[in-house]
Amino acid sequence: MKIDREALHKVAHLARLEVKPEEEAALLASMESVLTWMEQLDEVDTEGVEPLTHMTDEVNNWREDVAKNALSREDGLGNAPSHDETYIKVPKVIE
Amino acid sequence: MPYRLCFCFSEDNFPPELKDYQTLAAIQHDLKTGVSTCVELVRLYLARIEAEQHLNAFVEVYSSDSLQRAEEIDAKLTAGTAGRLAGLVLGIKDVLCYAAHGVQAGSKILDNYKSPFTATAVQRLLDEDAIIIGRQNCDEFAMGSSNESSYFGVVRNAADRARVPGGSSGGSAVAVQAGLCHASLGSDTGGSVRQPAAFCGVVGLKPSYGRVSRWGLIAYASSFDCIGPITKSVEDAALLLEIMAGADEFDSTVSTKQVPAYSKSRTWNESQKVRIGYLRESVESEAVAPAIRQRTLEVIEQLREQGHTVEPVEMPLLKYGLPTYYILTTAEASSNLARFDGVRYGYRSQQASDLESLYKKSRTEGFGEEVRRRILLGTFVLSANYYDAYYTKAQRVRKLIRSETEQLLTRYDFLISPVTPTTAFKLGEKTDDSLQMYLADIFTVGANVAGTPAIAIPNGLDENGLPIGLQVMTQAFEEEKLLSFSQYMSATIATPEKV
Numbered sequence: 352m353k354i355d356r357e358a359l360h361k362v363a364h365l366a367r368l369e370v371k372p373e374e375e376a377a378l379l380a381s382m383e384s385v386l387t388w389m390e391q392l393d394e395v396d397t398e399g400v401e402p403l404t405h406m407t408d409e410v411n412n413w414r415e416d417v418a419k420n421a422l423s424r425e426d427g428l429g430n431a432p433s434h435d436e437t438y439i440k441v442p443k444v445i446e
Numbered sequence: 447m448p449y450r451l452c453f454c455f456s457e458d459n460f461p462p463e464l465k466d467y468q469t470l471a472a473i474q475h476d477l478k479t480g481v482s483t484c485v486e487l488v489r490l491y492l493a494r495i496e497a498e499q500h501l502n503a504f505v506e507v508y509s510s511d512s513l514q515r516a517e518e519i520d521a522k523l524t525a526g527t528a529g530r531l532a533g534l535v536l537g538i539k540d541v542l543c544y545a546a547h548g549v550q551a552g553s554k555i556l557d558n559y560k561s562p563f564t565a566t567a568v569q570r571l572l573d574e575d576a577i578i579i580g581r582q583n584c585d586e587f588a589m590g591s592s593n594e595s596s597y598f599g600v601v602r603n604a605a606d607r608a609r610v611p612g613g614s615s616g617g618s619a620v621a622v623q624a625g626l627c628h629a630s631l632g633s634d635t636g637g638s639v640r641q642p643a644a645f646c647g648v649v650g651l652k653p654s655y656g657r658v659s660r661w662g663l664i665a666y667a668s669s670f671d672c673i674g675p676i677t678k679s680v681e682d683a684a685l686l687l688e689i690m691a692g693a694d695e696f697d698s699t700v701s702t703k704q705v706p707a708y709s710k711s712r713t714w715n716e717s718q719k720v721r722i723g724y725l726r727e728s729v730e731s732e733a734v735a736p737a738i739r740q741r742t743l744e745v746i747e748q749l750r751e752q753g754h755t756v757e758p759v760e761m762p763l764l765k766y767g768l769p770t771y772y773i774l775t776t777a778e779a780s781s782n783l784a785r786f787d788g789v790r791y792g793y794r795s796q797q798a799s800d801l802e803s804l805y806k807k808s809r810t811e812g813f814g815e816e817v818r819r820r821i822l823l824g825t826f827v828l829s830a831n832y833y834d835a836y837y838t839k840a841q842r843v844r845k846l847i848r849s850e851t852e853q854l855l856t857r858y859d860f861l862i863s864p865v866t867p868t869t870a871f872k873l874g875e876k877t878d879d880s881l882q883m884y885l886a887d888i889f890t891v892g893a894n895v896a897g898t899p900a901i902a903i904p905n906g907l908d909e910n911g912l913p914i915g916l917q918v919m920t921q922a923f924e925e926e927k928l929l930s931f932s933q934y935m936s937a938t939i940a941t942p943e944k945v
Contacts, residue, residue, distance in 0.1 A: 354826075366780060366825040367787065367805040368818055378819065381880055385823060388881055389769045389836060395843050402841030403848060406669045406897050407656045412698040426562040430791035441789055442800050 352386035354379060464490040467628060469679045473533040477523055484516035484523070484533055484577065491535050491579055495626045502601045503617040503626055505540050506548055507580040515577045522575065529575035530689065537627040539618045540581045541588055542568050542673070543662040551664045552586040552596035552614075555812030556792040565662020566697065567631065567673045567690040574689055579627050583617030586814045587783065588638055588666045590614045591886040594877055595816045602873070603645060605912055609870040612642030612886075618676050619646040629686065630676040635666050636771050637865075637890025639674040640902035644865035644915025647904045649936075650676045651683040651929075652890075654922040655897035656701040658687070659694035665782040667775035668699075670894045680903065680933040684708040687925060706926045714934035722749060723759035723858035728889060734867045737908035741941075742864050745905060745916060748939050759854055759861070763847045764892065768884055770847060771891045773827050773840035779817075780824030786812065819880070844895055851896040855921045860931060863889045865902045865915030889917060899925050901932050906941035 359379055363370045370378060424437070433440040464487075467473050476482040492509055512535070522528040538544060541551045543561035550556030564572070572578070585595045593601040593616025601616040603609040604624040611620040615632030619642035622630050632639040634652040643650025651674045658673045665671060675686040685708070692705040724746055729739045749756050788794035788808025795807035813821070827836035854861060867888060876883040893900035898919055905916035918935070920928045 359822075362822055362826050362829065365829065366821050367784075367802070367809055368813075368821060369806050369810040378822070381819060382823060382826070385772065385880055386826070386836075389773050389827075389840075391769050392766055392773070392839050392843050395763070395766055395846065397839065397842035397846065400842040400845055402838050403845035404841060407699045407701065409656065409699060409701060412702070414695060414698075422562055429562070430559050432788065432792070432794035439790055442798060442804055444801050 352383060352390060354383060354386070464494065464625065466625065467678070469681050470531070470534050470628065470685065471681070473628065477533045484519045485513060487533065487535055488512050488516040488577060488579065491625075491627055494624070495580070498604070498624050498626060500602065500607070501604055501620050501624060501626075502583055502599055503621040503624065504537065504580045505550075505552070505583050505598050505617070508547065508578060512577050512579045519575050519577065529573065530685070531571060531574040531576040534571075534576045534629060535579050535627045536571060536576045537580055537582045537618060537621045537630045538568060538578055539584050539615050539630065539632045541584060541633050541664040541666075542581075542631060543664070544568055544578060544581070547581065549581065549664065550597070550792075551588065552584045552598060553813065553817070554597045554793055555786045555809070557812075559792050561662075563662060565673075566659040566694045568662065570690050571631070571686065582615075582621055582630060584632075585614035585616065585638075586817050587664070587779070588614040588633055588635055589779070589816050589820055591637070591641060591883055592871070592873075592876065593617065593642070594873065595814055597814060600873055603870045605647065606870065606910070609872055609912070610645065612645035612866075612870060614638040614642075615650075615676065616642045619643050619648055619650065622646070622648045622676050622678060628678070629682055631686075632674055632676050633663055633666075634672045634674045634894065635670045635775060636894050637887040639672075639676060640865050640890050640900060640915070640917060641887060643676050643902040644917075645870040645913060647907075647913030648676055648678055649680055649683050649904070650674060650902040651687060652893055652900050653687055653691065653925060654701070654899045655894075656699055657899070657923065657925065658690045659697040659700040661694055661696035665778075667778035668782060669778060670771070670775055672894070680901070680929055680936050681709070683901070684929040684933070687929070701923070703923055708926055708929055711926050711930060714930045716934070719753045719755070720859040720931065721857065722754055722756045722860045722862055723854055724756060725764065725861070725863045725889070726758040726760060727764065728863040731867075734864060735869060735908065738864045738867070738869070738914050741906045741914050742862075742916065745862070745935075745939055749935075752938065757858075759858070761850060761854070761892075763843070763850050764888075766843055767847055767891045767895050768888060770840045770843045771887075771895055772823070772884065773836050774844065776820045776824030777828050777837050778824070780821045780828060783813075783817070783821055788812070816880075847892065848896040851892060851898060852921070855898070855919075859920065859927070861919045863917050864905075865889060865917045869908045869910070869912035869914060893919055898922050899928050901928060903932050903936050904941070905939075
């Protein structure tokens, strides 16, 4: 799989990551080699095979629909890099 | 198994009081007969951690915490109210939450994070009076096979400090190998418990998918991740699994199947002969180190002498296990790691000008190179144009691999193979080539793709004195049989240093 710079930056944007210009060449080369290696799977005939989407045999492990608050506001805010007494703070979103 | 440290330590710099306990039962015997106390044990382990700091096995050591708990448990022992794990000094991989303690998956992105809750598996061990002595170094977000991608630096193998301990639970395996704690709790997504256990000459168990609750385990790839113990003996692995396993209201994927008393049922009836398959490639392929092929063949021969049927088997899909694993795990990781955005917890970049750049800069500065690469690959294979070609295709192949494995396991009680194609490699040897690094998991990844349980047990040493591991696998939820047969093999299979 060949990927170009534009595709790399598109994927990086989707993943909310930045790729610095000096990293581009090495990253493209390693991603291309891994993707090409992944394409070995094309050798396997999967005609009519359903994708495996669940690893557990458990079906619908319901719990009672009861609200529980396991985390206090204080504990919830305690790990935030920036917060006041009630909210987590982020840069201004609306001008 | 003799203590492996004889290769790097002389007897005299080994504190004479700290015995080389192989089992928790031996520790509890000494506690009961007054030979030792929990406080004394914790002190000795703390001293060893201090003396072996250069191994870099621990990220954080809970000295005063663990001593205080040891005092409490000594009091319980005197009062006769102690739990089943009294005397167990345990280390936990830096991906397992322990309330009011730091956890950061070997990553800068969780700098200063303190967990507000405790993982179910950890809580169950605490409830039986295990003492947690610290959190252990690992590859960042458990992504790696050499413990070289941690924000906290590389971990060294105690058998040869120029070599890797394996990964991603490298710190956890070395800590048991070097006697820095009696047992560790790791996590295994593609071999991350078994491969470092093999590189360090200790026991590593990956249970069936869903046997142990994943609540409180920092997710890498949710349909693969399993918590597993790293121990000196199969006996202890059985006991820890018994206590951790079973239904949990916080994890809807955990199995509600009853948990057998693994620790009680481990005596293998010698008259019971089994059918064992071994991977033909694993003893014939040039890619497997000669010493490992030799040791595996010797085990096969001894099992035959014991009257078991041992036959070569083909797994035509074996070579597709790794690419399947990497497509699905990078995809799941790209989704799981989306939560680390610098907003609610962990590292936040100071360079951000708006919300989007806060996400991007925090993530770019906070994640290491391998994690960023895997997030990008995972985002790529999930992107609209490539979703079917990569992700859905891999899910289909996963189905075929699981069927092939299950088929084989209806014909054979166990499948055996080496754990790894080589013994511990040198630090830096594979860091420049992702694909070479990925191959370290060729034999372990199958159990995660298929969801089956597998164990790594020590199988002698190579010509350089480096540990070799043997992997035994069986059907999902047949841990009882797996553990009792592995225990029997550990006791009866001769390795050169035993002979």
